[in-house]
Amino acid sequence: MDLSRRLTFRLTPRGLRTYCAAVPYTLAQRMLMANVPQDLKYTKEHEYVKPAAEEGVYVVGITDYAQGELGDVVFVELPEAGRHLKEMETFGTIEAVKAVSELFSPLAGEVVEINGALDSDPALVNNDPYGEGWMIKLRVSDAATVDRLMNADAYQSHIGG
Amino acid sequence: MAVDEALLASVRGGGPPTLRFYRWSPACLSLGRNQPARGQYDLEAIRARGIDVVRRPTGGRAVLHDRELTYSVAVPDGLLGSPRATYAVVNQALAAGVRRLGVPAELAPRSGGRVPVPSLAPCFKEPVEGEIIAGGRKLIGSAQYREGGVVLQHGSLLLDGDQAEVRSLLCEPPGEAESTAPATLAMFCDPLPSWNALVAELAAAWEETLGVVSCLSQLSLEEQLCASRLMERYSAPAWTWHQ
DSSP: OOOEEEEEEEOOOHHHHHHHHSSSSSSSHHHHOOOOOTTTTOOTTTEEEEEEEEEETEEEEEOOOHHHHHHHEEEEEEETTTTTOOOOOEEEEEETEEEEEEEESSEEEEEEEEEEHHOOOTHHHHHHHTTTTEEEEEESOOTTHTTTTOOOHHHHHHHOO | HHHHHHHHHHOOOOOOOEEEEOOOOOOOOEEOOTTTOTTTOOHHHHHHHOOOOOSSSSSOBEEEEEEEEEEEEEEOOOBSOOOOOOOOHHHHHHHHHTTTTTOEEEEEOOOOSSOOOOOSSSSSSOOOOOOOEETTTEEHHHHHHHHTTEEEEEEEEOOOOOOHHHHHEEESSOOOOOOOOOGGGGGOOOOOOOOOHHHHHHHHHHHHHHHHEEEEOOOOHOOOOOOOOHHHHHHHHHHHHHH
C-alpha cells in the first residue's frame, strides 16, 4: 500500500445541495440563540475578553456561539499560570465529543490565573461560558490592544447575526 | 498521523481538499489527543506483540488499527459546512459506502446519556451521536482536529476482530463487565471484499453522497516533506506519553 496515494476532490453544485439537506438545523436558528453580551470584546476565533477585578487583567473564554457549535465539552487543556503569550498564540486546546480545537490568545500578556474547575467539570464551558466557564486571566501587555478587538455588534455580524 | 496532519497543513495553505484511505503495518494503537496514557499501558506486552503506539491530534479514545481501514478527510472549514456539519456529512458518505457492500449501516442517534470523556476505555466501546453503527453496534469510530480554518477528520472502519486487545494492553485491565463488542464488516460480508474493492465502494459513495468530483493523486513533494518533519513529533515519546 502506497501511503502517499489520496483522492483530492471538489464540490459540484449537486454536492452543495446535498450538504444543505444534510444539516439538521439552520444557521439562522443558531445565530438567534447565541448570547453576545454587549459589554465584552471578541475575536474572530470566538474568544471573548472581559475586564477582571484587577486593573489590566482580563478574563478570556469562548463565546456562547462557539460552545454551541462545539457541542458537549469533555476536556480543556490550559497553560500554566505565569506563561507569557503572544497575540494569537495557541494557549490550549478544547475537546468536544472527540473534536479537538486550538484555543488562541486574543492578546499578548501573562497568564496570571487559570480556571482549575474546568479540569473536573469541563461542561462549565457549555453551561456558563461567560461566567464559571471562563478559561484564563491575562495581564495584558498593552491595554490599548483590547480596544482593537471586536465589539458585540461586530462579533454578531461576524457570526452572521 | 504525520501524513494526515501534513494534508491538513496543505489544505490550510490552499491545497486541495483530500480524502485518504490507508491501513497500518505493523498494527498500531492510536491514543486520543487528551486521553490519559502515561503509566497506564503495559509497554512490555505492546512490544512483545509488535504493536506500535501513536497519539493522534484528534480527540476520543484508543483504537487498535489492525484488520481495519483508516480514512482521513482534510477540508477547509465551511466547504462541507461547519465542523459539526462536516462530521455529519462525512459519516453519511461513509455509511452509504458500507451500505453498498450490504451492511445495514445507520447513524447513531443521540443517546441522551452522558457524553464519553477521554479515558482509557476503547473508542469502540460506545458510539456517540452521528457515528456509524450496524446492528446496534459501532462500526466506524471517528474524531476531528480543527486548526487554522481547516478540519481534519479521521476514523477507523473495523473489518474483523473485536478490539478486545485494547483492554488487554492496559497495565490493569478494568474488571468491569465487557461491553458489547463492536460491529465489523466481516459480520455482514462473507467473504470480505478485497482492499481495492472496499476502497472503490467507499470512494464511489463519497462522490455520490457529496456530489464531488475526485481524482487520484500522490502527495506533493511539499506534503511529503511536511509529513517527514511531523513524523519526528509523532514518533517522540514526549508526545505519545505526555499524559
